[in-house]
Amino acid sequence: MTNSFRDKLGEGGFAIVYRGKLPNDCLVAVKILKESKGSGEEFINEVASISTTSHVNIVTLLGFCFEGSKRALIYDFMPNGSLDRFISNNNSLPKDQLGWGKLLEIAVGIARGIEYLHQGCNTRILHFDIKPHNILLDKDFNPKISDFGLAKISPNRSSTVSMLGVRGTIGYIAPELVYRALGEVSYKSDVYSYGMMVLEMVGETKNTDTDADHSSEVYFPDWIYHHLAQNAQLDLNHILNEDEHLMIRKMIIVGLWCIQTNPRMRPSMTRVLEMLEGSIESLQIPPNLHIASTNLSAANPSTSESAL
Structure with missing residues (x-):
């Protein structure tokens, strides 16, 4: 069905698509997982x-x-x-191709998907x-959450899970996965x-400014929080x-x-949807309480699952 794997769509740390x-x-995306150790029980559990x-x-x-060491997933x-093709500064697509209205719709759709996974x-x-x-x-730019390679099923629908290591992509990893004293790992x-x-x-x-000295670059959430709190012009394109x-x-x-450091201060995805779909006047600016760490920078994202 892949015409001898001639049309490669992409490659990650765990698979080639x-x-x-x-x-x-019907067009499909065939995700070939790279060889892994073990009997494949985790793969079967993930598929199930x-x-x-x-x-x-x-x-x-x-x-x-699932045939010997060969494992593949077939998606729409x-x-x-x-x-990332549409929001990265390094892409070749027009920055305004989606528009702010569509970006907000995408953010809402992703939130709905995560809420479904959680609830x-x-x-x-x-x-x-x-x-x-x-x-x-998809063809109408509706968002679909993919890649469940690092996902965990929470037993008995518990809010927390037990993990021995850190998993995720640098820049998006919640601080409690790195600093366990901050709170339990949860949804x-x-x-x-x-x-x-x-x-x-x-x-x-x-x-x-691509020629700027990035060694003195301000952590973006701090920069944006400061401008938001001061009700200053955010100087963003295409407003x-x-x-x-x-x-x-x-x-x-x-x-x-x-992105609040304390997990208990973060809203649930249900509350996130309420905020995104509600009135802007009802939203309060949160306290500026998060870790500005270069170790959590998204400048060079990579996916990993490693022991502490």
Whole structure:
């Protein structure tokens, strides 16, 4: 179905993705997992858990292959690729191709998908790798959460999970995964990753001086919090009218709430949706309480799962 793996869509730390076509001409994405140790029991558990999900903002698993060391997942093909293609400063696509209204819709859709994983499934699923690269966009730019390679099923729908190591992508990892004294690892870890992603959706469209001395660069959430608290001009590209300014301000406030250092101060995804879909006048600016650490910088993101 992949025409001998001729059309490579992308590659990550755990898998290579190829474009394929089913006999009925339906396009698919075939994710070939790289060889891993063990009997493959974790792979089967992952497939079993994802196959029970059904949500408009979650990728649809069409099938899988498990033969010896060969493991593959077959998903619906997403023609617009991943979100990072549209928000990264290094992309070749027009910055205004989506527009602020569509970016807000995408943020809401992702929040709905995460809320479903946390609240709507038979078992609570914690993703642990929410980032723009793992958000796929269909032909209408509706977001689909993908890549459950680092996900964990929370037993008995518990809010917390027990983990021995750190997992996720640098820049989106919740601080409690690194500094366990901050609190237990829970679904609030996904909330933190979501918040960093939302701020990136806003921040990557800001004018930057590529020749500037980045050694003195201010941690972006601190910069944006300062301007928001002072009600100053955020100097972001393509703010064309008051409605767009309010959309951006709403996304920033929600993002700052989500990245609070104390997990208990972060909202649930249900509350995030209420804030995104509610009135901007009802939103309060959160306290500026988060860790500004270069170790958590998204400048050079990489996915990992390593022991402390």
